[in-house]
Amino acid sequence: MVDRRTVIKTIFVASGIAALAPFFPLGKFLTPEAQASYPRQKVGNINSIPVLGQIFVTYPKTGDPSKDNDPFRQFLIIRTSENEVKAYSRVCLHLWCLIDYKKDKDLIECPCHGSQYLKENGYGIAGPVAKQPNRWLPVLQIEVDENGDIYAIGIEGEIGYGRSPKPEELRSI
Amino acid sequence: MSQEEKKPTLIDKVIEGYEWTIKRLERTILFGIRLVIPNKIVSPHGFLGMLTFITFIVLGVTGVLLMFYYRPTLTDAYDSVKLINDEIDFGMVIRNIHYHASNLMIFLAVYHLFYQLFSSRYKIRNELIWVTGVILGTLTIVEAYIGYDLIMNIRAVLAINIGAALTYSTPFIGPLIANVVIGTGFNDLILRIYTLHVLLFPMIMIILFTIHFPRNLVFDPGMVGIIIGSLFITSALFPVPLGDKYSPDVPAQVTVPEWYINPLYALLRTELDKFLMGVLLPTLFIMMFMVVPFVDRSKGMKLSDRPIALGIGVSGILQSLVTTVWGFYVDPDPRKSYLERIAIDPYLFFGVLILINIVSFGGAYLYSKYAKKIQPAPKRTRQEPIKISQDTIEGIVYAMVIAEFFVVGVSLYMYLLGDLTFGLIATGLSLIIFGFISYGIRLITSR
Amino acid sequence: MDRGMYLASVFFIFIGLIGVWLGLFADISETFYEMTGIALVVLVLGIAMLPIAMFKGGKPPIESVIPIIALVVVGVFTIGWPYIVPAQEEVPITGEKVSIYLIAGDYWFNETNPDIIVPQGSIVEVTIENQGAIVHSFQVFGVSPESEWFGPGETYTMSFVAGQVGEYEYLCTVPGHAELGMIGRFIIVESNQTTTTE
Numbered sequence: 001m002v003d004r005r006t007v008i009k010t011i012f013v014a015s016g017i018a019a020l021a022p023f024f025p026l027g028k029f030l031t032p033e034a035q036a037s038y039p040r041q042k043v044g045n046i047n048s049i050p051v052l053g054q055i056f057v058t059y060p061k062t063g064d065p066s067k068d069n070d071p072f073r074q075f076l077i078i079r080t081s082e083n084e085v086k087a088y089s090r091v092c093l094h095l096w097c098l099i100d101y102k103k104d105k106d107l108i109e110c111p112c113h114g115s116q117y118l119k120e121n122g123y124g125i126a127g128p129v130a131k132q133p134n135r136w137l138p139v140l141q142i143e144v145d146e147n148g149d150i151y152a153i154g155i156e157g158e159i160g161y162g163r164s165p166k167p168e169e170l171r172s173i
Numbered sequence: 174m175s176q177e178e179k180k181p182t183l184i185d186k187v188i189e190g191y192e193w194t195i196k197r198l199e200r201t202i203l204f205g206i207r208l209v210i211p212n213k214i215v216s217p218h219g220f221l222g223m224l225t226f227i228t229f230i231v232l233g234v235t236g237v238l239l240m241f242y243y244r245p246t247l248t249d250a251y252d253s254v255k256l257i258n259d260e261i262d263f264g265m266v267i268r269n270i271h272y273h274a275s276n277l278m279i280f281l282a283v284y285h286l287f288y289q290l291f292s293s294r295y296k297i298r299n300e301l302i303w304v305t306g307v308i309l310g311t312l313t314i315v316e317a318y319i320g321y322d323l324i325m326n327i328r329a330v331l332a333i334n335i336g337a338a339l340t341y342s343t344p345f346i347g348p349l350i351a352n353v354v355i356g357t358g359f360n361d362l363i364l365r366i367y368t369l370h371v372l373l374f375p376m377i378m379i380i381l382f383t384i385h386f387p388r389n390l391v392f393d394p395g396m397v398g399i400i401i402g403s404l405f406i407t408s409a410l411f412p413v414p415l416g417d418k419y420s421p422d423v424p425a426q427v428t429v430p431e432w433y434i435n436p437l438y439a440l441l442r443t444e445l446d447k448f449l450m451g452v453l454l455p456t457l458f459i460m461m462f463m464v465v466p467f468v469d470r471s472k473g474m475k476l477s478d479r480p481i482a483l484g485i486g487v488s489g490i491l492q493s494l495v496t497t498v499w500g501f502y503v504d505p506d507p508r509k510s511y512l513e514r515i516a517i518d519p520y521l522f523f524g525v526l527i528l529i530n531i532v533s534f535g536g537a538y539l540y541s542k543y544a545k546k547i548q549p550a551p552k553r554t555r556q557e558p559i560k561i562s563q564d565t566i567e568g569i570v571y572a573m574v575i576a577e578f579f580v581v582g583v584s585l586y587m588y589l590l591g592d593l594t595f596g597l598i599a600t601g602l603s604l605i606i607f608g609f610i611s612y613g614i615r616l617i618t619s620r
Numbered sequence: 621m622d623r624g625m626y627l628a629s630v631f632f633i634f635i636g637l638i639g640v641w642l643g644l645f646a647d648i649s650e651t652f653y654e655m656t657g658i659a660l661v662v663l664v665l666g667i668a669m670l671p672i673a674m675f676k677g678g679k680p681p682i683e684s685v686i687p688i689i690a691l692v693v694v695g696v697f698t699i700g701w702p703y704i705v706p707a708q709e710e711v712p713i714t715g716e717k718v719s720i721y722l723i724a725g726d727y728w729f730n731e732t733n734p735d736i737i738v739p740q741g742s743i744v745e746v747t748i749e750n751q752g753a754i755v756h757s758f759q760v761f762g763v764s765p766e767s768e769w770f771g772p773g774e775t776y777t778m779s780f781v782a783g784q785v786g787e788y789e790y791l792c793t794v795p796g797h798a799e800l801g802m803i804g805r806f807i808i809v810e811s812n813q814t815t816t817t818e
Contacts, residue, residue, distance in 0.1 A: 030353040066248040071421045072358035090421075095334040098421040111796060113512055128512065131444070159358075161341055161348075216622050216676070276658075284628075292624070411657045423755070427795065429651050432658055494635065498642065503651045507761060508803065511795035558678045 038154040046148040049079040054101040056090065059140060059152045071098060072159045075140040076108070077150065078119050085150060086119060087140035091160045094128045108137070121169055134162035136169075207389045213619050214612055218292075220391040221285035222306075226382070227397055228278040231404070235271040236371065243323070245367040247360045250325040251418045258415055266593055269408040275317045277404055279433050282310045283493075290465060290486045293474045300466040305385040307463045312378055314433050319370040321431060325363065326416030328428045333362070335441065339451040347448075395611035402604030409597035427503050427514065435500025436493060442500075443519035458492070461485060477544035480537040488533035492526055563620060570613035577606040621680040625673035629666045630687050636663025637691070637698045645701040650766075713781055714741040714811055726752040727797050729790070733804035736790060738782045739811040747777045756797065760790045760806045769794060782808045 043057040058073050067073070074090040078101050088108065090098045097112035101119060107126075108117040115127030122137030129135050138157030142150050157163025181189075198204060217224065242261060244253040257264035286306065289295055295303040318336070322329045341351040354369075355362045417423065430438050436458075440450040462485065469482045476483050499522070504514040584599030639659020642652045670688070674680040697704065718738050722729050729748075738744050748758050750770050757776075758767040764780040785808050792802035 031349075032357060066246045066360055067358070070247055070358040070360055074421070095331065095338065096421075114510065114796070128444075132447075158348075160337070160355075161351075214676075216625055218624055218628075288624070407657075407661055427651065429654060432655070498639075498655070501642075501651050501655050502649045505649050507759060507766065507793040508789060508791060508798050510799055559675060 040151050040153050042149055043075075043142070043152045044077060044150045046079060046083075046085055046144055046150060049077065049085070051079050051082060052103050052106075054078045056100075057087075057140075057152070059155075071096065074098060075152075076100060077140070077142070078108075080119055085142065085144065086122075087142050087150075087152070088117075088122045089138040089140065089155070089157075089159050091138075092129065093124060093132065093134055093137065093160070093162050096160055121165070121172075122163075123165075123169075123173060136162045136165045138163045205388065206386070208392045209389060210392055210394065212615065214395075214615060215391070215393070217393070217396045218288050220393060220396070221281055221288055222386070223390055223392060224396065224400055225278055225281040225285055226386075227400070228274050228281060228404075229378070231274045231401065232271060232278060233375065235267050235274065238267050239271060240371060243367075245323070245364045247325075247363060250323065250363055254324050255415060255418075263593065265412065266408070266597055269412050269597075270405065272321075272413040273404055273408040273411070275320060276432075277400075279313055279317060282313055286310060286462065287486060287490065290462075290482060290489075291476065293469075293479060293482065295466040296469075296474070302385055302387070303466050304463055305381050307459060309378060309381050309385060311459055312374055312381075316370060316374045316378075317431065318434055319366050319374075322366060323363070323370060324416065325419050327419050327423060327426060328416055328430070330419040331428055332430055332434070333366075335438075335451075339447060342448040343452055344448070395608040395615070398604045398608030398611060402601040402606075402608065405597050405601030405604065409594045409601065412594075427511070429501055429503070432497055432501075435498075436496035437500075439496045439500040439517060439522065442515050442517040443522055444516055445519055458489075462489060477541045480534075480541035483540065484534035484537035487537065488530050491529045491533060495525060495529065563617065566613055566616050570610055570617065573606050573610045573613065577603050577610065580606060621678075621684060622673045622676045625669055625676070626684065629669035629673050630691065632662050632666030633670065633691050634666075634694065636660065636666055637694050639663070641698040641701060645698065712741055713743065714739065716742040716811070718742045718744045718782075720744065720746045722746065722748045722758070724748050724750045724752055724756040724758070724792065724802070726754060727792070727800035727802045729792075729802060729804055733801065735805045735807060737807045737809055740782055740785050740808050741811055742782050743779055744782050745777065745779045747775060749775045755794060756802070757793045758790065759793050760788055762788050763806065763808070766793050784808065785810055 037060065039060055041059060041061060043059055044055050049055055054076050057075050057077060058068050059075055060073065061068055071091055072089075075087055076090050076099075077085050077087045079085050090100070092099045092110040092112065092115055094110065094113060094115050097110050099108050099110040099115070099117065101107075102109045105116070106119065108119055108122070109115070110127065110129075113128050115124055115129035117124050117129070117135075117137055122139060124130050124132070124135035124137070136157070138155060138159050138161075140152055141154040141156055142152050144150050239257060242253055242257050242264070244250060254268070257268055259265075289303070289306070318332065322333050322336070337351060337355060340354070341347050343350070354365050356365060429435065437451060437455055440454055441447065443450060465482055465485055469479050471478050471481075473479065499517065506514065580599050580603040584596050584603060587593075587596030587599055636659050639655055640663060642648065643656030643659055644653070646652070674684060716739060720736060723731075725731070744764075746758060746764075748756070748767075748770070750756050750772055753772055755769045755771050757769045758778070759765065760780070763783060764778065767776055767778050770776040788806045788808070790804055790806040791798040
């Protein structure tokens with residue numbers, strides 16, 4: 001038989017711990033869910049980009065320069081063919097310099113230490129980023145309507161760190 | 174035998190008021206701490222911790238003053254620092270003192286650690302004080318690191334990048350912490366590390382102070398004056414550069430972080446796994462210090478009885494020095510690519526570090542084995558004291574007092590003219606002279 | 621004599637001297653220059669502590685002078701390094717002045733990175749106009765110091781003496797630019813030969 005004192009002590013400790021439980025969800029205070037604030041914004045038109053050309057866009061644009069100048073909000077859109085556009089975060093996964101597409105090399109390149117990514121899927125193939133486990137550029141999710149207007153609707157992955165590739169993408173490299 | 178009562182003079186009234194206050198404060202916790210002003214000249218080695226704390230107070234005061242003008246947003250951070258530096262009256266002075274005090278605090282804390290290590294002050298139930306001390310030292314370096322991140326020049330953002338990459342690379346808790354600190358972008362990041370720098374870490378440090386300071390504290394106004402005065406002089410002579418404003422389009426320049434981050438930087442430049450080099454190895458290095466009271470089970474206090482402590486001490490000093498200097502070295506040939514120039518050959522690097530460890534620990538053990546075998550030195554004869562007459566000392570003190578008033582006058586005049594550099598040097602000089610006066614008076618009154 | 625302070629001050633003076641030597645005189649790496657301030661402060665601290673450590677409590681024992689003599693030797697060697705290291709043969713300055721005007725673009729000098737040939741001993745004045753879209757710089761590695769970085773539209777002028785005869789390279793020192801093509805040959809020939817730059 002369990003001693004009565006032990007039971008009371010156990011109940012006391014358990015209720016003490018239980019009193020702490022409601023504080024854990026409060027941790028969400030520190031990590032705001034950014035998904036809620038991914039509005040659907042027009043960022044450009046496909047017909048204004050030459051084939052194998054690129055444009056730089058800010059998303060989500062707020063009009064407030066202290067937010068809009070944030071490198072984490074800079075993306076590039078490459079028109080890879082007549083009807084296709086690919087959009088990626090401009091923040092290099094190595095040390096966060098802004099990357100851009102070099103037409104003569106057909107690669108997205110970083111000016112700081114020479115990391116290079118494929119335009120087809122944002123995979124880091126050369127430079128310091130190729131030595132990291134995280135080498136897939138985050139993708140800007142876009143929709144193109146009949147008029148050629150490009151709308152940004154969300155971000156896949158963590159800006160500055162990368163995204164998890166789909167299984168078929170892993171097999172293709 | 175009663176005599177005519179003398180009328181109480183002004184000095185008597187002041188002393189009465191002072192004693193009245195003391196009696197009222199005796200029941201507060203302030204009087205749990207005994208502040209001792211030594212009555213003879215003692216070596217500062219014994220109160221390096223107190224000097225570190227004084228520097229902490231200087232950092233706090235200058236920090237609050239800087240907070241009046243600093244703006245923690247992406248667009249305004251660098252501009253507000255530039256404003257403080259260039260336009261605010263004495264802004265440059267406050268900023269430079271804050272920067273140099275941060276370097277001084279780290280230097281004094283490390284000096285304090287090694288003195289306690291070599292003089293075996295971590296024994297005799299001081300183990301917890303030692304552990305909290307090592308934690309405080311680490312927090313000081315993290316605080317200083319975050320501090321120079323807040324400037325948001327190119328070098329600061331490079332440091333932020335590396336810090337974020339290291340945090341993210343830590344397994345399990347890394348991505349969570351990185352998410353919390355970075356929030357939704359640079360704007361959030363600056364505000365959050367600003368909060369860590371001005372409030373959270375200082376508060377944690379103050380709480381740790383309560384379980385690190387002994388109850389009897391030595392307060393030596395002479396040495397405090399000399400240290401603060403020297404701080405002002407170095408602040409005036411070596412103004413901290415502002416750097417270029419961070420812009421994501423400017424290509425990476427060849428930059429080196431602050432000297433206390435250099436060891437980490439050198440480790441990362443070996444291009445091996447980030448977590449191993451940037452988080453695990455530095456943590457192991459810090460743990461090497463933290464476990465000293467627990468691995469040194471010897472009974473003796475002399476260095477020859479404590480080979481493990483001696484080994485850790487020498488190895489710690491040598492490894493810190495070598496990695497700090499190596500961190501500064503960048504191949505000067507601009508024709509090589511950036512990566513080639515900053516890369517450090519890991520075999521050479523770790524080979525040197527392993528060699529240092531072998532030499533330190535091997536030497537320590539050899540020393541402990543053979544030091545006792547060597548004939549102990551004959552008992553040193555009592556040192557011949559140096560005779561200086563009381564009048565000479567008094568004369569020097571009076572001369573120094575006159576010199577101090579002169580230098581203070583020069584300092585105020587310089588500030589009036591707008592020449593802050595010379596004014597600050599003169600202020601520092603006056604504090605140093607004050608320190609020496611304080612020592613002189615102590616010499617006079619101790620006879 | 622306070623042994624602890626004595627050992628500490630000797631140590632500080634020693635590493636201070638090494639730091640000053642590396643930062644100012646050894647000419648191993650430019651970034652060592654940033655170390656000089658710290659090294660100087662540590663050196664001054666050691667020098668200030670030394671007399672206090674030695675004379676505290678009375679006259680110091682005579683053996684304590686030995687490390688000090690060793691430190692003085694190190695100090696003389698450090699500060700006197702530029703005089704000790706055999707300098708390169710003194711190249712007599714002929715007084716001849718060579719002016720070169722270059723246009724810097726992304727990523728070339730004068731489009732073809734032409735060879736620059738100058739006579740030994742001449743004073744070379746190089747003016748570079750940045751017609752590119754980003755920041756550039758100029759250096760003749762092994763002959764001239766690095767120029768400051770100048771932005772689009774800016775013009776920068778620097779002068780230096782052409783020293784030892786040989787083949788060198790001039791380049792833009794902004795990381796990555798030399799690799800992308802901003803590099804060319806800079807040849808110093810014996811005087812009495814013609815200078816050419818296309």
